[in-house]
Amino acid sequence: MFEIQHQQFKSARYWFSRRTQIDMSPPYQRKGDLWKIADRQSLIDTMINGYDMPKLYLADFTTLKSELNVAGMRYAVIDGKQRLQAIFEFLNNDLPLSENFRLEENPDLKLAGLYFRDVSEIAFEYAERVEEFPMPIVHVVTDEAAKIRELFLRLNKGIVLTGPEKRNAMIGDVPQVIGELAGHDFFEQSTSYKDTRGENLNNAAKILAFELNNEPTETKRVNLDRVVMDFAADEKTLEVAKLGALQALDKMAVVFGKKDRLLRSAGSIPAFYWFIRSIEVERLRMVRPFLETLLAEIDGRSMPLVIEQLEIVEYKAALRNINDRTSHISRVAILKASFLRWLDIVGKS
Known part of the structure; x- marks a missing residue:
């Protein structure tokens, strides 16, 4: 089964409250924390200043029992992991606004460098823009791993993926085995090179x-x-x-x-x-x-x-x-x- 469901968009606050039920690292996904702090802050800037953002895709396991749900959660990220992480970090007071943040409709209101809790106290209506932002999430109901991997590759066609990232999304059993090896204690604990773009997967x-x-x-x-x-x-x-x-x-x-x-x-x-x-x-x-x-x-x-x-x-x-x-x-x-x-x-x- 493979079905794309364009459901009514729910708020960032809704998804933040359900973040523990979202598998952020399914087998086909890229590593997290690839966005620099400036990239994450730019996304929050976009939300507060009223701009739109591209669609995100989640595998939805709430209505279909699927062997793909290896983490036993209700959802798994297909595309949009970096954006979700940035939003969750801001709402959790782990990510401040940029020091160069400027509220376009009211430049005199100084919010630069503030965390969500601080913005809520000073200007609640702007903090609420992030909380109530309608997340353009598309639900994907499927039990076919090949379809999810193909969707991931198609959605990222315009993005420069590394060899390990593309290989990790290919069809068959080999990517899973590569992932198991890359998760071995040797790679997790002994290596001292940076593993930011799939270096462990490559090795x-x-x-x-x-x-x-x-x-x-x-x-x-x-x-x-x-x-x-x-x-x-x-x-x-x-x-x-x-x-x-x-x-x-x-x-x-x-x-x-x-x-x-x-x-x-x-x-x-x-x-x-x-x-x-x-x-x-x-x-x-x-x-x-x-x-x-x-x-x-x-x-x-x-x-x-x-x-x-x-x-x-x-x-x-x-x-x-x-x-x-x-x-x-x-x-x-x-x-x-x-x-x-x-x-x-x-x-x-």
């Missing part, structure tokens, strides 16, 4: 591609998109690859600490992953000190002991094309050879 997709091919492979956008399409209906192969990836990510979580400074580059993750995947459990505690030593030698901060000079040149060259198959293979081979030297040096071989 999870690369890792899954390695597992599905049983070797490092090309991880350019077109290759990852092809993986999503090729294995869309291959549940058995996908499940085996997922379990293998989860086990290897468990090892990664053991090796690295919280917000580990060795993981400040998202591009380092796939090669580290394939290297650590083959390490015996009893040697995992040796991996981080080894990597710290190795990276210092590669960066020229210490004399090369575990890596040869030619390998340093090769490793740096591989970093210039981090998504090439040869780059992954070269870096993993150097990591493995250097680790054996490290074990020999510390007497643990």
Whole structure:
């Protein structure tokens, strides 16, 4: 079933009171907090000064029992997440008006920098404009994941989505598996690079591609998109690859600490992953000190002991094309050879 329902618009206050019943992070959604504070404040400015806003779309589970309702809530955001978050933040007194805010019909009324509670006390009628703003929300009643993902992509066609964001909305079971891997403790706790536009999803997709091919492979956008399409209906192969990836990510979580400074580059993750995947459990505690030593030698901060000079040149060259198959293979081979030297040096071989 797939039905678009243009119901009577309800107020921002109505939706604010029901915010706990809105799943803001369904599988196909982009990450939250992508809007800068100025963007969020601009939306509130729009509402107070009487301008319109584009339609928002919610999956409505109030009349249809659907397996898509994974969070068990009444609604799920399809499009308009950033706008909803901005409105909820303002009404919850977490977001002030811009310091440059100007009430167009009464420029002498100074509301700039004020929170909702302050505006309510000084000029209730303008705070009420936000509360009573008729939210242009369209209800989507469906139990078809493919239809929601297609709608999301069509609504965002004029917006520059990242590769991970588009891939996350593609049809099939692969996006869900990528999402599960990206939610692993390793990504949530150990990595220290910024995950603002789907970097964790991108690395999870690369890792899954390695597992599905049983070797490092090309991880350019077109290759990852092809993986999503090729294995869309291959549940058995996908499940085996997922379990293998989860086990290897468990090892990664053991090796690295919280917000580990060795993981400040998202591009380092796939090669580290394939290297650590083959390490015996009893040697995992040796991996981080080894990597710290190795990276210092590669960066020229210490004399090369575990890596040869030619390998340093090769490793740096591989970093210039981090998504090439040869780059992954070269870096993993150097990591493995250097680790054996490290074990020999510390007497643990």
